[in-house]
Amino acid sequence: MNLASLSIKRPVFITCIVTVILVVGWLSLKKLPVDLFPNVTFPIVTVTTVYPGAGPEEVETLVSKVYEEELSNVPGLKKLSSQNLENVSVIIAEFNLSTDIKYAEQQVRDKVSAARKKLPTEINEPVIRKIDPADQPIITIAVQSNLPDGELYQVVDKKIKPQFEQVNQVGLVDIVGGRKREIKVELDRNKLKSREISASQVASRLQISGQNIPAGKVSSSTTDSVFRTLGEYKTINEIESTIVNFIGNDIPVTVKDVGLVKDSLEERKGYGYYNGQKAILLSIYKQSGSNTIGVAEAIKMKALKINDSLKTENSNIHLEVVRDGSRQIKANVDDVYETIVFGVILTIIVVYFFLGSGRSTIITGLALPNSLLGSFILLAAAGFTVNIMTLLALSLAVGLLIDDAIVVRENIFRHIEMGADPVTAAIKGTNEVTLAVVATTLTVIAVFGPIAFLDGVVGQFFKEFGLTVCFALIISLFDALTMAPMLSAYFAGKIEHHEPGHIKIKKGIYDHTLGALLEKFNQFQNWLEDVYVGVLKFSLKKPMIILLSAFFIFIASFAALKTVPKTFIPAPDAGEFLVSIDLKPGTSLDGMNSVATEIDNLIRKNKEVLNTVLTVGDANGQPEKATIFVNLIPGKKRPGLTTSKFKERIRTQLKPFAYANPAVRDIDAVGGGQRPFNINIVGDDMKEIEKYSGLLFEKIKHHPALKDVDTTNRPGKPEFQVVPDRTKAQKLGVSTTLMGSELRTMIEGSKAAVFRELGEEYDIRVLLQENQRDLKKGYNETFVPNINNSLIKLSSMTTPLETTGPANINRQDRGRYIQISADIAPDGPGMGGAITDIKRLLSDEIKLPSNMRYQFVGQAENFQELIANMMVAAGLGIMFIYFVLASLYESFVTPLTIMLVLPLAMCGAFYALAITHSSLDLFSMIGCIMLLGVATKNSILLVDYANQQVQQGLSLYDAIIASGKSRLRPILMTSFALIAGMIPLAIGLNEASKQRTSMGIAVIGGLISSTVLTLVVIPAAYTYIERFRVWAGSIMKKIFMTT
Template identity: 35%
Template sequence: MRMACQAVALSWRANLTSFERSLCMWITKVSIKHPVFATMVILALLVLGMASYGLLPVERMPPVASPQVFIQLSYPGASPEAIENDLIKPLEEQINTVNGVKHIWATAREGSAFMSVEFRMGANSAGGLQEIRDKVALIKPNFPKEAKDPLVLKADISGESEPVMQLALRSGTLSLRELSMLSEQMVIKRLRTAPGVGSINSNGLVNRQIQLRLRRDALNSYGLGVDQVMNAVREANQDVPAGRIVNGNNEQLVRLEGKIKDPKQFGKIIIARQANTPIYLEQVADVVDGEQENTSISRLDGQSVISLDVFPIQGANIVELGEGVKSAVEKMKASLPAGAELTVVQANSDDIKRALSDTKVTILEGGILTTLIVFMFLHSWRSTVITALTLPISVIATFIVVHACGFSLNMLTLMALSLSIGLLIDDAIVVRENIVRHLGMGKNHVQAAHEGTEEIGLAVMATTFAIVAVFVPVAFMHGIIGQFFFQFGITVTVAVLVSLFVSFTLDPMLSSLWHDPEGDRLKNWPRMGRFMAAFERQIEKLHHIYGRFLAWSLVKRKTVLAGAMAAFIASLFLLPFIGTEFEPKVDNGVLRLQLNTPIGSSLNYTDAKTKQIETALKSFKEVRSIQSAVGVQNSKNMAEITLKLVDRKQRRSQNDIEKEIRKVVGRVAGVELSVGGWKPIFITVFGPDPSQLTQITSDLMKKIAKIPGVVDLESSEKAFTPTLAIKIDNEAASDLGLNNAQIGSALRALISGETISHWLASDGQNYDVVVQLAESDRRTASDLGDLYLTSSKTNSDGSPLRVSLRQVATLENSSSSQQLKRLDMQRRVSLYANVQGRPSGTVSNEVQALLDKTELPPGYHFGAGGQQAEMQEAFAAFLGAIGLAVIFIYFVLASQFGSFLQPLAIMASLPFSLTGALLALFLTGTTINLFSMIGFMMLLGLAVKNAILLVDFANSAKRAGQSAKEALLEAGQVRLRPILMTTAAMIFGMLPMAIGLGEGGETQAAMGRSIIGGVISSTVLTLIVVPILYAYLDGWAVKRKARKALKLALATN
């Protein structure tokens, strides 16, 4: 059986090798014999690549199809508890029956709620969206009539959910009301004409409003109720079509024109008659042409503004959209009234352009450094050009497939190309170096090009396919991470395959035609010639040292292997000191602060505290601009401040500035501060009793706050909002002709105000007409108790019976939750925290250890979430991809060498690449994260690249009759130079990425540093460990063959 397997393997290898060699040689032979044809093929790739590049959409990150559906709910004036019971719970029961639903999240605040339905990956989210809409439509008739229609939307986490541009409209002469009118009537309308613009959100608006401010005493003196006033205004302020009249051949429309032209005329509306005397609205109310009550305030550098956030439509080219909006802004400036100014506060499109530009510069710098390395080794500018041409051709040609696959030009596709710089030139280096070696044997250029490529062709194909074997699993990882890195994996795979094609076509073709001159190639540059000679002497010395050390290692095999294993094991002890996190924190020059004042604070109080913090922030020289928004998330006690910093070259790191801001703002009394956006620490506590949940989370917060590195710790369970509870005596109300709906409707109109009509102004705009009790009459519980309601019953004289609120209700001071959170039909309380000075993954592990030790009452449990859960999912996906990559690499190696055992000798060197990677991360203070994991994966392919070159030549030497030791020593000497060249090219190609100076450079730096460290260690250990393992396997094979021969001889005798 074993002999049959060997026969199959040898036959498979022979057939596959023959096919590979034939294909490789056919491509090379055609290119050498038909150089014009080969040139046209390359030019065609360049032309198509450049055309494809121009057609690529531009965005920061690739779009990710999120299997989520959002539901927005509005129930004006309702408490979070009422929204939970009347809207959320009925919806949860319906939505939970939809196929494929994984989680249902819900947050209820005063007057509104937000639900998020998360589907399992692979579920039909489009069908789920429609099914949810059907469920919502089915249950909507059961909602309270005051609740507005739910809005069901498909989620988008592709980055297009962020505004492309933030604008500010301000003036030193115009009022905020005038600016608001200008914004809605001109600015927003013109911005919407720019290609790609979706929605535009405004903040800080002060909208014009016709206010009917009812006077309580006047209503009481006339015996009138608010519903009488509302009905009278509605009936008076309307146009009524009456039909048409026909007179002979003429026809006329008849219309009753009752719409009020002047706001003052509202005061002349007759709302009732008493003793045949009309009672006018102006007798019981003040008619004011005013503004609606402020719910938000927006400022830029201390000046009140109207802020506008511009969002794109799905699939829009973000950079082109940004330029279109800027163009529209410039055109509008000439049309703005004197004193009005429209400015661009934050252009995310510019940030994207800058980040992509920095990545392109990184690619260019890596290409230049790689080319210099090639020149230093080959000492020929012709050889350097022949080799370096692979870089631009491979990069440009890759855009053909990027466009064909519907990808965009984003950080990950460009990062893939940046990562590939060292890889793309590897094949060309190995091919050209081998051609030069054959020229040194005295062959002519055509023969050297053909035979040099043929000799190394299979090894080059194997090294390239090893890289492909690594990155194909990356492209097909599961979950959101898999979608996120799909474009990355495909881009790297295509780029290295194109470089392989160029290495087998353009390189041998140019090598056969474009000869180096005879004699000293650097005679015109004597200094460079001396430098090159010195460099070459060092390389020769290295050859000599390596040869002696390899010979010694093949004798002291156990000692060397023990040393390599010790180095690997020692590197694992660095893991606790390196730390983990989901992704590196990026210094993008923008800081966001969230502020919370005590629950129940007025908008003006929160605004005053925000101004106090703005003043403190002005002392930071690194701050270029300060933008504030007060009253965010429909909460008067919440504010956000966005700081735009000066260029990173002119300031401290963003982390240092954040630390200083926490100290300064922490001195402002009455404010809770949180710095940054999404907090990495996220803990959820589930349980049935709200008060018990509050106690558990309070105790837990005290423990978590003691963990080093935890900052900005807060709970979703906020302090209770002061509430005035009105409890209706249903029996008394019924006896007096009232019910809850009547009472609630009247109170909402009197207290919150109600839009009862619209007024058409001379500018063609409709403005709300709102009835509301004057502010002075709705300040205390006593004021509300004195309100009179109109009953359905009448007095003896036929007039409506009027009932005071305190006759049918009691008013009690109480409190209610500011917000309620639910998950999977359960109440939950969540804790959030930022991390400062330590890796977030390390802190998360300590928090998890604390949770594991915490005992909870029956019915209560913790839930994982946030970056910790995402990091675990991502790392699990990467480990699965690494496992697949190792399997595929084995397939490639077994196919290349026609052996089931030889690949094991090569792959045994894979763990040693981790030694240098971990050391590099430790020395540079870089964490293990998504992007350093990509570096780890790439090291798998790079480690076997060098080993393949070494083992392939050793096998050839053995087949030529040399012993294993002689073959290994010769392979080490012959392959040392190309291995050093490819390693140096990779290191210097990665160097700009590892330094990470550009926009978003932190993510690239993690990848580059892990690769550089791993390449260095894997190269050193591969050159020593692989020959030793090869020798062990060869010795074992020789002994096994001898035993078989002995058995056969004994059997024969």
């Protein structure tokens, strides 16, 4: 007993199963976490080390190279790179995707620990962390007040920040901007000299005098006693009165004798602004795997409660949510939900018009909620999330999900029209098309299944997409073979018996307008069938003309494809973007602040700008950098002005600030702002790297595919170097370590101890007075200690040298590199065009020496990976489709007829993309892969029925005619249903969906071409291939008979 017979004989049993699927599916949907993208594991571990006062070259030599030496032999390491900036080393260890990230992190920790003894003692504790694609703030909150900086920071750090940290599933709260309280011991160079004491000695004395040291524990028969020495400073007076030296043997020298102790703030490292007003920013991160939208809502509720609490305290502190990362997630998820809903409605309308029966439409349409909700059960079981990729999979599958039910229901409907009773029609009609339905479903699964197992980062994103489609199709196949025949058998209603396709509308049920419309559509179907039979006869009489025409159309599609821009992910119309500013190295923080605020003010003069957030000075302590986050008013309030168009306006407005290298760029949903196009020029000789990267930069800075082309190669930062005369220094007992340590304490300052007040700790920093810290001016009055702590004049053993040093040094696989980056021009040839042209340039015009190489990174690397993976997916899909069809039809030749439609579908997609000026990107490539499975469905229906008719004794010609007439309606129904489901995706219902329109356009174009050409080309090819099959069979038979 097959499924159809079982469902008809046991309707209650099947109804209960389907009800359980619907209920459990709904509960699963409610419990699934919501995010923008699938949970993707990036096997990347970073090591960030702060080396105060060190330049990029010192950071590279003394820190990064040491780490690289240790980490280079870690198992599974794919790529090792580092960024060496002033004061900061960032090591980036990228592992193979098969590497367990927890194991990799532990390996890195072990290696860093082993390298610790080789590193300078002045470095801060290295920070080791894994990279998470969702590791960026989901909410940014601006805290504004007219309180002094120190007081406001104290309130934010001790009162506001802990409240956000207590919100469920919040992982981290970072404070950006503001200045912490710090106790500064500002020394006077002249007083130090007169008392023969160095700045390093003062710092050392404060350190050894200002610590709490545990002494141990003594146990008795009844108690344990803990002993410790208390030395931490609790008052400013304690610091001032600390003895740091003696004159002679009995005259003490205290801190206040050589300087001033100030209750101050730490040196300013940056500024934060919200809408032009100073602010402290809170960047709030969620825990990995948590529901982004839920966490964001909880954070916003907490912000409202904190504001209410501050108002009751009569505080003038105000919190404002200035960036909500969940907004884009919600907009995208809601948009795909809308796309699914509208797709379902349009699909059902199409089915209704073809069947002309409300009851039949309901029976067929029930496949959609059953399959969609049932899919969420499997999503939950697989540990997936509700995200763009899973929802896109379901939106693509809307038309597919109803296809099987359409084929089954239409065939049952046809038998009822011919006079069979509903039960007999349900059993016979389902059995006739079971093989075709199973074949069509398996061919689509054969296409999407391999997508789930692609390699690389792109493959991880596609895993949930491919499996979600497969899950939905499995449920829809079950529904088509159970619910559709069962409901058809018992709820089909009365249908007047007449020729198939000639439906008489009951105008008593429907109003005159709808009834007349359905009559007209019915007449159109009849006319179309007559026309098609005529075209089909011509196709069978002149098959070569048809086949040559199809071949010409296919070849010409490649010319159309050349005009289509190729890129990785199109820029979204997100209503937000970034403007980065980069002045020349050596620019002061106040100098950058002046320029950045002027640009920020200019941007905010545009009426379409809702708000801006400006940060001056980056996280790595580079004062010459600034970033402006621009948030636009909703798209409905700026009709016709997309984010891309507004960005072009801002680029024009910023031309007078060309000296500041402004770059207008999108916010990368994964990388948090990384530019889409990046290429590294790697080598050992920095001068050679600068030369060739400079040549490439000049060649591509005006490339039509790129915008705001920039390079990491910057003019040198001004340096004042002290070059010791080693012989003189050694005779005087001064080592470079003593010399460098003293100069660091004088200028950068040393954290000597902590100051404790009301349970809080604050750093005590020792350094020279502000007007004495310029070594260039005070070179001749500067003294450093020797090994006996005697002060030696610096100028007596050194030579000053004013020069420039690198602003940053980037390394990859133990060599240096310069990176060229850019944004993708919205109307250019796309990333694919840029990559192709640059490869040609580096092959023909700018030939790199043998010891140098180039590498595309970021989205440019992902784009190449995407192309390679899609080629693999397409190849595997075609191979699996062939195997499935060959197995089902027990023939190696029949699948060739069915699969002839594949190139016909691709050419339609190419033409559609070219005509609509859409790009070939991640989304349209998904559509093209989908077409491989979808296009074969119609071909299977046509060929399967023709084979049945041949087996029943009809001639080849008559079988094809009969197949064309009987399968025209289901083919058109399934195709139009698919097209209807894609229309909302293709037109883009709102801002969020504009990024994905290329997917719908590609699918609709491919469906139109494959449907039209399937109905004409496949019959023409079938005559040749079927004759070949018979001829080959007879030859094989003769061979085996003779042997």
